[in-house]
Amino acid sequence: MKISVIDVGSNSVRLAMLADGKTLYKRLATTRLGEGLSVTGKMTADAVERTAQAISAFKEYAVTEGAQKIYVFATAAVRSASNREQFLRRVKTLCGIDVDVISGEQEAQTGLLGALMGKDGGIIDVGGASTEVTIQRGGKLLYSKSVNIGTVRLFDLAGRDKHKLKKAISERLSDYGEFNAESCDMYAIGGTATTLASVRHGHYDPAITDGTVITVDEISDMADKFLTLPVEEVRALSGMEPRRADVIGGGCLLMCEVMKHFGIPKITVSESDNLEGYYMLKEGGL
Numbered sequence: 550m551k552i553s554v555i556d557v558g559s560n561s562v563r564l565a566m567l568a569d570g571k572t573l574y575k576r577l578a579t580t581r582l583g584e585g586l587s588v589t590g591k592m593t594a595d596a597v598e599r600t601a602q603a604i605s606a607f608k609e610y611a612v613t614e615g616a617q618k619i620y621v622f623a624t625a626a627v628r629s630a631s632n633r634e635q636f637l638r639r640v641k642t643l644c645g646i647d648v649d650v651i652s653g654e655q656e657a658q659t660g661l662l663g664a665l666m667g668k669d670g671g672i673i674d675v676g677g678a679s680t681e682v683t684i685q686r687g688g689k690l691l692y693s694k695s696v697n698i699g700t701v702r703l704f705d706l707a708g709r710d711k712h713k714l715k716k717a718i719s720e721r722l723s724d725y726g727e728f729n730a731e732s733c734d735m736y737a738i739g740g741t742a743t744t745l746a747s748v749r750h751g752h753y754d755p756a757i758t759d760g761t762v763i764t765v766d767e768i769s770d771m772a773d774k775f776l777t778l779p780v781e782e783v784r785a786l787s788g789m790e791p792r793r794a795d796v797i798g799g800g801c802l803l804m805c806e807v808m809k810h811f812g813i814p815k816i817t818v819s820e821s822d823n824l825e826g827y828y829m830l831k832e833g834g835l
Contacts, residue, residue, distance in 0.1 A: 552618045552832065553611035554824045555604060557648060559583030559626035559677025559701050560740060560796065562603040565824035566614060570832075572825060575755075576610070578603040579792035583626035583678040583701040592630045597639055605644040622649040622827055624656050625678035629697060653695025656823065657681040660738050661693075663826030664819040670734035673816060674823070675741040675804050677701035677796075682725060682807065684733055696724045700741060700793075700800035707799065711776045714799050718806045731812040737763075738822035740793060741800035745771060746818040747788035759820035765808045768816075772801040 551573075556563045560583065564576040580599040582592055604621060611619050621640075627633050628650050640648055651659070660674045661683045671684030671692070676699045683693040698721040707713035737745075745768065746758035775783050775798035784794035793800075808816065 550618070551614065551616045552828065553607075553614075553616035553620070554828050555607050555611075555619065555621040556824055556827070557582065557600060557604065557621065557623035557627060559586070559624065559679075559699060560793070561677075562600060562607065563824060564607045564611065565828070566611065566616065567825075567828055572821070575824065576607065578607070581677075581701060583699070585705060586626055586630060586678060587702040587705040590630065591632045592626060592636055597632075597636050601636070601639045601643050604640055604646065604648075608644045608646060619646070620649070620827060620831055621646050622651050622659075624651060625653070625676060625695075625697060625699065626701075628652065629678065653679060653681065654693060657683040657693045657695055659823035659826030659830060661685060661826065662829045663822045663824065664736045664738050666821070668734075670736060671730060672819075673735060673737045673742075673804065673807055673813075674739050675699060675737070675800050675807070676739055680803060680807060682730075682811065684728070684730055684735075686733075692728045692730075694725050696721050698803065700796040700803070703799035703803060704796045709776055709780070709795070709798050711773075711798075711802065714776070714802050715806070718803055722806060722810050725807075725810060729812045731814065733813070735808075735813050735816050736819045737804065737816040738819050740790065741797065741804055742816070742818045743820065744788075744790050744793055744797055745801060745804075747790070748786055749788070751787040753788055753790070755820045758818055761818040762815055763818065764815045765805060765813065768801055768805045768808065772798060772805055775801055
């Protein structure tokens, strides 16, 4: 049986097509749903329409590809916006889909399930509007926290100014509390992590980026590079996702500062993420 899962994120809408529990492929549409959210508390009308149209197009694509079930879930931008009901109504009207708006805790759980598949360890999920850190051992949750800071929020607040970005990040790090994750096997999921891996390798290939190990010092150096170069030069880097070029510097710096806060020396990039995790929650495993 083919099943499609669609993740409505703050920066992009993603689709995964799965058959008999295996991920066949993924697709992405950058719609920047969370733009301006940190300033106004609302999703813009244009962003709502762009995203609703992307969901509708992915639904039609999934049906054409033979999906017998289609799950759609949304994360931080939708759950925190004051006009979330307007967005949900627009999607329902356009394509007949009820979007499941998951909590920060559920978002962390789905990411953990998808990346670790039950193994011990943890994840860092830098998203567009929130960043989750979750750690488990022996099947028990040791730590889980979702904080409303992400690549799109940072770009709205500070652009590409490193000093302003560090200030905005430092103001939210205390929300994570104190937890030392130095001895944990930590994985990173999401667009920031996979982009760092693809730039490291010079091109994007999930078979190669999956499992890439990157140290906190390397991530710090990459943040400096991304924030120093003009956006057009960042966009032209081999392996760079062009539509992420303006926000990748802030996302990279956020990843670095979160790792330092938790004492994490390195991360392993995982291509399996909350799309697989949501499938597992709904269908009972991969």
